[in-house]
Amino acid sequence: MSTISLGLSARSGLIVLGAALGAACRTSNTAATLPNQKVTFPSEWRFKPGDQGTFAPTSMVASNSSLASAAGDEIIRAGGNAVDAAVATGFALAVTFPFAGNLGGGGYMVIRMADGRAAAVDYREIAPLAASRDMYIGPDGKLTNESVIGYKASGVPGAVAGMTAALAKFGTKPLRDVLQPAIRLADEGFVVDSVLFASLRGSREYISRFDGKAVFYPNDEPLQPGTRLRQPALARTLRLIAERGPDAFYKGEVGDSLVAGMQRGGGIITKEDLARYKPEWREPIASTYRGYRLFTMPPSSSGGVTITETLNILETYDSLPPFGTAAYAHVLASAYQRAFIDRNSKLGDPAFVQVPLDKLTSKSYARELRKTIASDKATPTPQLERTITEGMHTTHYSVVDGGGNAVATTTTINNGYGSGVYLTGPGFFMNDEMDDFAAQPGKPNMFGLVQGEQNAIQPGKRMLSAMSPTIVVDPAGKLLLVVGAAGGPRIITATSQVVLNVIQHNMSLPDAMRAPRLHHQALPDTLRFETAGLTPAVTDSLRAMGWGVASVGSVANVNAVMRVNGGWVGVTEPRDRGPSRAVGH
Numbered sequence: 001m002s003t004i005s006l007g008l009s010a011r012s013g014l015i016v017l018g019a020a021l022g023a024a025c026r027t028s029n030t031a032a033t034l035p036n037q038k039v040t041f042p043s044e045w046r047f048k049p050g051d052q053g054t055f056a057p058t059s060m061v062a063s064n065s066s067l068a069s070a071a072g073d074e075i076i077r078a079g080g081n082a083v084d085a086a087v088a089t090g091f092a093l094a095v096t097f098p099f100a101g102n103l104g105g106g107g108y109m110v111i112r113m114a115d116g117r118a119a120a121v122d123y124r125e126i127a128p129l130a131a132s133r134d135m136y137i138g139p140d141g142k143l144t145n146e147s148v149i150g151y152k153a154s155g156v157p158g159a160v161a162g163m164t165a166a167l168a169k170f171g172t173k174p175l176r177d178v179l180q181p182a183i184r185l186a187d188e189g190f191v192v193d194s195v196l197f198a199s200l201r202g203s204r205e206y207i208s209r210f211d212g213k214a215v216f217y218p219n220d221e222p223l224q225p226g227t228r229l230r231q232p233a234l235a236r237t238l239r240l241i242a243e244r245g246p247d248a249f250y251k252g253e254v255g256d257s258l259v260a261g262m263q264r265g266g267g268i269i270t271k272e273d274l275a276r277y278k279p280e281w282r283e284p285i286a287s288t289y290r291g292y293r294l295f296t297m298p299p300s301s302s303g304g305v306t307i308t309e310t311l312n313i314l315e316t317y318d319s320l321p322p323f324g325t326a327a328y329a330h331v332l333a334s335a336y337q338r339a340f341i342d343r344n345s346k347l348g349d350p351a352f353v354q355v356p357l358d359k360l361t362s363k364s365y366a367r368e369l370r371k372t373i374a375s376d377k378a379t380p381t382p383q384l385e386r387t388i389t390e391g392m393h394t395t396h397y398s399v400v401d402g403g404g405n406a407v408a409t410t411t412t413i414n415n416g417y418g419s420g421v422y423l424t425g426p427g428f429f430m431n432d433e434m435d436d437f438a439a440q441p442g443k444p445n446m447f448g449l450v451q452g453e454q455n456a457i458q459p460g461k462r463m464l465s466a467m468s469p470t471i472v473v474d475p476a477g478k479l480l481l482v483v484g485a486a487g488g489p490r491i492i493t494a495t496s497q498v499v500l501n502v503i504q505h506n507m508s509l510p511d512a513m514r515a516p517r518l519h520h521q522a523l524p525d526t527l528r529f530e531t532a533g534l535t536p537a538v539t540d541s542l543r544a545m546g547w548g549v550a551s552v553g554s555v556a557n558v559n560a561v562m563r564v565n566g567g568w569v570g571v572t573e574p575r576d577r578g579p580s581r582a583v584g585h
């Protein structure tokens with residue numbers, strides 16, 4: 001009882017903060033270019049349509065932490081652009097959202113500047129030089145859990161290198177300035193809210209095995225809502241980065257402390273691993289869907305290819321069945337199933353494997369795949385694989401500035417609190433991204449993904465990701481939507497469904513985010529729907545068509561910003577508790 005009331009007061013503290021920043025004024029959210037369709041959701045579904053989202057006329061930041069969104073907003077108010085703000089938000093998330101925000105992980109950023117330039121930074125972790133193909137296979141031939149938990153689970157972190165590279169190329173402010181909000185939050189602390197409390201409570205057993213216990217479980221209890229979390233070690237790390245740039249992390253004091261901490265616990269990351277880490281600038285995948293243009297993430301993430309392939313298949317239909325029908329679920333899941341088969345068997349780090357990118361993202365290939373979809377029955381994944389195959393936690397933030405520049409960033413340490421390993425020296429959690437490799441090709445990983453040889457472990461290789469930061473431009477060439485998600489492979493399905501809900505089903509962004517989501521990842525060969533998100537009549541019809549159908553609690557965690565009349569609407573994941581965490585002005 002006391003937990004709940006304290007949690008609410010902590011949350012109302014956040015609302016006050018938002019209001020003080022002039023953030024959360026609410027108004028009409030009709031998209032500038034789209035008719036707002038009246039939507040109906042199944043009667044038992046947990047959300048009703050018609051919510052408004054957070055409106056602001058000039059700029060908007062939507063992340064999983066209102067304090068981190070406010071950090072980005074502060075930088076835009078001080079004259080920064082969307083890239084400055086995204087980097088400020090990214091570093092602030094490492095402080096206020098340790099569940100997924102990070103310095104010990106990696107991610108992807110898609111940038112589209114108002115002048116039309118588009119770019120993508122790949123700052124995914126890489127396998128340490130001492131990593132080997134079978135390092136997670138035990139003497140009994142079975143997979144151990146060392147790719148998920150503990151010191152051996154980490155790839156070499158890319159977060160600091162990626163964010164600073166993006167700032168140097170597209171930002172306007174010095175690193176020192178954009179780091180200030182994060183340094184302040186780490187130094188002065190922030191009030192623990194009920195969401196952080198609940199996530200710490202849920203991860204107690206996991207984190208307490210390692211050195212984060214003293215910081216996050218003083219007196220053996222998770223930090224209580226309403227208390228202040230100060231992180232002096234992290235503040236020091238951030239200050240060193242502000243003073244010396246990424247070298248402080250990759251070639252200096254922070255890295256030394258990281259390596260010492262990891263090696264004490266039996267980890268394999270060395271100073272050489274850190275010194276040779278480089279983020280990669282990549283051409284975003286530029287695709288189209290019914291006249292809209294999408295800029296999204298190429299490999300080493302699978303997100304952009306899989307979304308593009310799915311949308312290309314859907315575009316082969318002159319029109320799609322109405323939202324919520326069995327016919328729509330059939331077509332959507334069939335498209336995902338085919339795109340995921342390619343994802344799981346053909347994608348990997350392009351520095352190590354040849355990825356048939358042009359083919360997989362082409363409209364002609366989508367037409368071929370379309371021919372394999374029957375109108376009235378499901379195709380089992382193994383049967384399709386023979387035809388097609390040739391041979392928690394993450395966080396997404398979306399930022400737009402007053403000049404029309406946009407940034408979509410997804411970053412992760414994989415599980416919530418990563419490998420569970422907290423390094424007391426530099427003051428942050430390390431990732432367990434090694435589990436995104438196919439630790440034993442052909443065997444499912446933590447997300448049930450069955451992946452092939454192209455994603456086997458090799459030293460220096462990036463593990464395949466599902467992260468899908470995406471920017472959508474309308475047929476008139478104007479920025480429309482910035483979107484992405486957390487949720488393992490469900491990132492791909494949730495992100496693409498928000499895009500489809502907006503541009504195919506003409507939903508407002510709040511409705512597009514509240515609409516029930518589906519998921520199919522080829523294997524397991526099951527069409528998953530959010531509980532009560534399909535009516536019993538629809539699930540019956542799908543079963544009759546041969547689909548394995550099962551419900552899941554929630555599909556992914558999306559944060560998005562969309563252009564509307566007179567400004568921007570920001571919508572943070574409605575499946576999360578608490579008020580909107582979007583901040584704009």
Ligand code: DON
Pocket residue numbers: 392393394412413414415416433436464465466467485486487488489491
């Ligand atoms: O890169 C990936 O695809 C995964 N490491 C993402 C993990 C994730 O989203 C977990 N969170 N909910």
